[in-house]
Amino acid sequence: MLRFIRLGNTIFDDLFSVMAVIDLTFLRYCNWATNGARPLYENGRGPWNIFDPEEIERLRHTLEEVTLPELRRVNTIDDFVAYRSNEPPPHNTFSFDFKLMAHIAIAKGDLDEAVCIVDAAIAKGWVDHLPAYYELLKKRDQGALITFLRKQQASSIATLGLTGYWKPTPFPIEL
Known part of the structure; x- marks a missing residue:
């Protein structure tokens, strides 16, 4: 089981994307694991602005209080299946x-x-x-x-x- 927070850049210098990733190691990857990736958006609007202190504080709070505890609860394959089965749209394609x-x-x-x-x-x-x-x-x-x-x-x-x-x-x- 892989559980991590993935930070990525965007086409804009001041914005970056954040994803919570939970994935299984026995799936063969050609590059970074994204099968179990779920984007974390700033109030549903998209990437995070690294130059806005209030936005960074909201991201820190989201990661520490919501995302990391959620990731820590997924420890088994059954936990993974339950987690992925309850994903919000448009990420709920797991069972297909x-x-x-x-x-x-x-x-x-x-x-x-x-x-x-x-x-x-x-x-x-x-x-x-x-x-x-x-x-x-x-x-x-x-x-x-x-x-x-x-x-x-x-x-x-x-x-x-x-x-x-x-x-x-x-x-x-x-x-």
Whole structure:
């Protein structure tokens, strides 16, 4: 599980964006994790002005009193699913991401559910090509699926530059 606050610049010199990010490490990233990112806006208006002391104080308050406690409550895959399932629009597309939902089911050890998710996506025409893990999943090859998730996790951690800090923990399927 990754939980962090991401600060980013905008096209304007005095404005920056702030995002609360909660994501799963076993999803393979090519760049910064954004799957679980939720923008924090200044009163719903957009990026934060770094030259406005009152606005910076509101951001500090939002981060310390609202966002960080919210991030700290998400510790398990089930917490992650609950958190993402309750996102406000337009960020509430979580349950439509069949790859994410299948990976979660695999990590939790619910291989039958993962097969159902992928097969339903195939039937709906959402799949251009079969996922790399599909044959392993159809065979219910738990060991190979764990290896698949671990490789994706290692790649994500390396991409994010966290290799020196990361300590792997068992997936629920391994417990």
